[in-house]
Amino acid sequence: MALGLGLMLAGLLAWAAFVRNPVVPAWSWNFLFGREGEGDHLVGRVYTIRDESGQVVSQVSRRVTVGDEIFAADGRHYRVVKVRGEEAVARFLGMDEDLLAYRDFYRQLAIPAAKAPAPAQPVGIYHTHSDESYVPSDGSESIPFKGGIYRVGERMVGKLTEKGLRVEYDRTPHDPHDDNAYYRSRRTAVRLMQANPLALFDVHRDGVVDPGYYRRIVSQQNVAQTRLVVGRENPRMQANLDFAKRLMSYANSVHNPIVKEIFLAAGNYNQDLMPTALLIEAGTHTNSREEAERGIALLADAVPAVLGITGPAPPGAPKPITDRTAKTPGSYKALAWLLALTLLGGGAFLLVSAGSWERARQRLGRFFGQELGGLPVLRRLRMKGKLEVREKATVPGRGDPAENREARERLEEIRRD
Amino acid sequence: MTGFPVGITALVIVTLLIFIGLAHRALDRMRLSDRGALAVIVAMIIGSFIDLPVPGARYPVTVNVGGGLIPLGLAVYLLVKAGTARERARALAGAAVTALAVYVVGSLIMRGLPEPGGRYEVLDALWLYPLVGGVVGYLAGRSRRGAFVSATLGLLAMDIGYYLWLLARGAPAGRVAIGGAGAFDAIVLAGILAVLLAEVVGEVRERLQGGPAVRGRPEPLLRALRKPDLGKGGDEE
Numbered sequence: 341m342a343l344g345l346g347l348m349l350a351g352l353l354a355w356a357a358f359v360r361n362p363v364v365p366a367w368s369w370n371f372l373f374g375r376e377g378e379g380d381h382l383v384g385r386v387y388t389i390r391d392e393s394g395q396v397v398s399q400v401s402r403r404v405t406v407g408d409e410i411f412a413a414d415g416r417h418y419r420v421v422k423v424r425g426e427e428a429v430a431r432f433l434g435m436d437e438d439l440l441a442y443r444d445f446y447r448q449l450a451i452p453a454a455k456a457p458a459p460a461q462p463v464g465i466y467h468t469h470s471d472e473s474y475v476p477s478d479g480s481e482s483i484p485f486k487g488g489i490y491r492v493g494e495r496m497v498g499k500l501t502e503k504g505l506r507v508e509y510d511r512t513p514h515d516p517h518d519d520n521a522y523y524r525s526r527r528t529a530v531r532l533m534q535a536n537p538l539a540l541f542d543v544h545r546d547g548v549v550d551p552g553y554y555r556r557i558v559s560q561q562n563v564a565q566t567r568l569v570v571g572r573e574n575p576r577m578q579a580n581l582d583f584a585k586r587l588m589s590y591a592n593s594v595h596n597p598i599v600k601e602i603f604l605a606a607g608n609y610n611q612d613l614m615p616t617a618l619l620i621e622a623g624t625h626t627n628s629r630e631e632a633e634r635g636i637a638l639l640a641d642a643v644p645a646v647l648g649i650t651g652p653a654p655p656g657a658p659k660p661i662t663d664r665t666a667k668t669p670g671s672y673k674a675l676a677w678l679l680a681l682t683l684l685g686g687g688a689f690l691l692v693s694a695g696s697w698e699r700a701r702q703r704l705g706r707f708f709g710q711e712l713g714g715l716p717v718l719r720r721l722r723m724k725g726k727l728e729v730r731e732k733a734t735v736p737g738r739g740d741p742a743e744n745r746e747a748r749e750r751l752e753e754i755r756r757d
Numbered sequence: 758m759t760g761f762p763v764g765i766t767a768l769v770i771v772t773l774l775i776f777i778g779l780a781h782r783a784l785d786r787m788r789l790s791d792r793g794a795l796a797v798i799v800a801m802i803i804g805s806f807i808d809l810p811v812p813g814a815r816y817p818v819t820v821n822v823g824g825g826l827i828p829l830g831l832a833v834y835l836l837v838k839a840g841t842a843r844e845r846a847r848a849l850a851g852a853a854v855t856a857l858a859v860y861v862v863g864s865l866i867m868r869g870l871p872e873p874g875g876r877y878e879v880l881d882a883l884w885l886y887p888l889v890g891g892v893v894g895y896l897a898g899r900s901r902r903g904a905f906v907s908a909t910l911g912l913l914a915m916d917i918g919y920y921l922w923l924l925a926r927g928a929p930a931g932r933v934a935i936g937g938a939g940a941f942d943a944i945v946l947a948g949i950l951a952v953l954l955a956e957v958v959g960e961v962r963e964r965l966q967g968g969p970a971v972r973g974r975p976e977p978l979l980r981a982l983r984k985p986d987l988g989k990g991g992d993e994e
Contacts, residue, residue, distance in 0.1 A: 485929050512932050516922075519882045520863035523912075524919070526883070527937030534806075573881045579768055608881035613941060615768065671768045678768075682775050693960040 386549055389420060389428040397430050398601060401547030401624070404428040407572070409604035413588065413597045415439040438582070438669065442589030459649055462506040464532030464540040465493055468525035468609075470513035472545045477629035481547075485513040488629045492622050493543045495633040499640035505649055508535050522610060529610045529617070538647045539583070539616040542609060544569075545632060546624040554623045555631065558598050563635035564623025565600040571607040571619070575678050579615035582670025583646075587618070591642035598638045615671065780945075783952040786901050787831070788838055798940075801827050805939025816923050818933045825913075825936025828948050832909040835902045848906040851890075851897035855911025858889045860918070886912060886947035891954030904955035908947035 387404040389397045397418050398410050408420040410430065417439075418430035473488035475481050490511065497507045510532055514524040529540055546554070546567060554564040568584045570577060581602070588599040611617045620639070623632035687700075694700035777798055784794035804823030811818040820826055839845045863882045880888070890908025897903050916935045923931040936942045 484926075485931070511930075513928070513930050515928070515931075516864065518864040520859070520915070523863070523882050523886075523915075523943050526941075526943060527932075527934040530938035530941060531934070571881065573884055576768055576772060606880070608883045610883075612772075612883075613938075675768045675771055678771060678775065689957060689960065692957075692964050695964060 387423075387426050387428055389418070389430050391418065391430055391432055398603070399548050399550065399553050400603065400605075401549070402605060405606050408606065409572075411436055411439060411585065411588070411602040411604075413592050413599060413601060415443060436585070438585050439589055442586060443593065446590050446593035459506070459538065459647075461538045462508045462535050463500055463643070463647070464508045464510070464529070464535065464537040465497060466510040466512070466525060466528045466532060466540075466542055467493055467544070468514050468521050468542050469517050469544055471515050471517050473625065474545065474623070474627055474629035474632060475625055476551075476627070481625035482517060484515050489543060489545055489622075491629055492545070492632050492636050496541070496543060496636045496640045499637045500643060503641070503644045503649070505644055505647075508532050508537060522608070526610050526613070529613055533613060537614075539618070539643070540610075540614050542617070542619045543636070544619060544621050545627075546621040548624040549626060551624065551626040554600065554627055554635075556597065558635070558638060559595045561634050561638070562631060563598070563638060564627035564631035565598060566623070566635055566639050567600050567621040568602045569607075569609065569619040569621060570602060570604050571609040571611045572604050573606060573608045574612045575681075576612055576615055576671075576674045577604075578670035578674035578677065579668065580611045580617060580670075582668055583616045584618055587639075587642065587646050590646050591639050594642055595638040598635060598642075615668075615674075779953060780949045783901075783905075783949045783956075784831075786952060786956065787835060787905060788902075797827060797831065801940045801945065805941075808934070808937070814920070814933075816920065816928070816931045816933060818920060819935065819937065821934065821936035821939055821942065823936070824939040824942030824945055828909045828936065828945050829913055832906045832948070835906055839902070844900075844903075847897045848894075848900075848903050849910070851893045851903055851907035852910035852914060854897070855886075855890050855893045855907045856914035856918070858893065859886055859911060859915060862889070883943055883946065884950075886943055887950030887954060890947050890951035891958070894951055895955045895958050901952045901955045901959075904951040905948045908951035909944050912944045912947055 387400050387402070389400065389404060389410065391397050397412070397416075404420055404423050406420055406423060408428075410418045410420075412418070415435045417433045417436040419433055420428050421431045422429040467487075467489050469487070470489065471482045471484045471487040473480055473483045478488040493509065497509045500507050510528050512525075512528045514521040514528070525542065529542070532540060548554070551564075554567075556563060556565050558565070568588060570581045570584050574580065581604070584602045588602055591599050609617075609619045611619070620636070622636045622639075690700045690703065691697070694703050780798050780801075781794050784797055785791060789797065801823040804827055805821065807822040808819040809822065809826070811820060836845055836848055839848060859882075862885055887908055890911055891904045893911075894900065894902075894904025894907040897907065913935065916933055920933045923933070936944050939945075
């Protein structure tokens with residue numbers, strides 16, 4: 341029966357996918373193992389996010405969900421509150437204080453002239469969606485295993501190297517282009533982490549249809565702008581967001597507006613691995629690859645300063661992320677969230693499994709008695725009678741200790757099953 | 758990860774401690790003693806740095822000791838130790854269903870042009886695996902061990918399927934690094950979180966129905982369940 345239920349679940353999921361997509365390809369084994377599984381040329385839908393007065397805030401090629409957030413380049417902060425069809429409404433939450441502060445600091449800051457010695461730690465770059473390409477230059481939006489995105493990545497590597505950084509560039513393809521690609525690229529990201537990198541960049545291109553959405557003249561060049569994506573399904577999201585804000589603020593202070601926005605999307609994107617892991621969208625598939633290459637080169641130009649490679653920050657400027665005394669409010673927020681969730685989840689589970697406050701309290705007391713009772717300090721305290729630990733194995737009139745112990749062992753054995 | 762500010766370093770350390778704590782709690786429940794569970798975690802962390810190449814493959818295939826060999830070995834150990842052939846068959850069927858469900862959702866539904874996670878992306882693949890593994894494992898046998906086996910072997914099946922896909926496509930390049938992310942690989946996360954999920958579902962269900970089901974259960978179990986003070990002095994937590 342259980343197997344049947346499982347299969348039914350899988351069947352339902354498959355059915356939901358096909359019903360929601362009105363153009364269904366004819367069934368063939370190719371669907372499982374062939375080219376059709378690599379990209380989806382049928383979908384080019386774009387979600388438009390407007391504020392409550394109807395002004396366009398952003399366009400995204402992914403499904404927008406309530407709770408997604410946008411930090412615009414000028415510091416405006418929005419949260420999606422309603423989604424109907426391909427139109428979403430975002431509420432203006434005010435100007436983001438961190439972004440405004442960073443922007444003010446960086447405006448006063450000249451690009452540091454002193455070049456610090458090259459750091460021992462590299463920057464890691466990889467592509468989760470290794471087929472991504474640019475239609476005007478590459479002829480297709482998807483070229484399996486060797487997309488135009490590699491040329492964009494190479495350009496970023498070139499610029500960072502030119503600026504004195506060491507770069508670990510992993511060219512492993514993670515095709516096909518799907519969400520499971522992150523399962524495969526997670527291994528690449530960890531392989532890069534073995535070199536103890538300062539930051540990890542997963543370079544993508546977007547799927548918004550309108551090329552004008554990203555096309556701008558920045559620093560006298562025709563470029564495709566970039567978008568930074570931070571995953572919300574990441575326990576350490578606030579720390580990654582902090583890094584994204586620094587990067588956007590500084591990059592836009594030297595090449596305005598090379599970063600269009602920060603988008604907080606559903607997903608993890610391997611960003612739980614490092615607080616300085618980011619996903620970059622370099623233009624969209626309808627931009628030319630050359631535009632995207634010029635865009636990412638301008639972004640890369642700003643990376644060393646944010647990572648503290650260009651020497652110590654002048655007085656008054658925010659310290660780079662690699663400075664041990666830098667303020668990282670996002671990290672503390674993430675820490676607080678993590679601890680609160682752990683305590684809340686653990687507490688709720690304890691309460692459910694114990695059945696009542698009183699029993700939960702007893703269990704907790706017993707747990708600390710056993711786990712911490714072994715510590716010499718606590719043992720001494722207990723010896724002095726200052727710490728009461730419930731150790732009675734029997735209750736008057738309820739069988740003998742040996743029987744209890746036997747039953748307990750039996751129960752423990754069963755529990756392990 | 759050296760050279761970062763105090764906030765980031767503290768965050769990393771606390772996350773690690775919580776992860777290890779959860780892992781210990783999960784492993785503790787699977788025919789492992791307290792110390793055994795801790796030894797497995799230590800071995801996984803050390804093993805994270807060791808990749809074993811699989812010889813003779815057309816594309817590079819490696820098995821990471823901490824992220825692949827140990828969790829998969831544990832899954833096989835649990836299978837071997839399973840009480841009945843029926844239980845074994847259920848766990849294996851659970852793994853097959855998990856692999857299929859994960860493939861359908863992660864590769865068929867969440868793919869395509871929409872960036873960055875494909876269309877209909879609601880839940881990242883990383884969190885989808887334990888969810889599917891935990892639910893399937895629970896349905897397949899209402900067992901934590903079943904959840905662990907479903908999640909870990911299901912993902913191994915995905916990796917084998919990926920290698921076959923690379924062969925079938927004649928890919929110019931590709932790599933299958935089984936458990937390549939070490940202790941942070943999706944195989945490990947899925948196994949541990951699936952066990953915890955099965956445990957939470959089981960406890961909530963038991964609480965909702967007003968206590969453990971007693972009909973048809975063996976007498977020693979029922980006798981043990983009736984004892985009100987069994988946990989005292991034991992290692993229940």
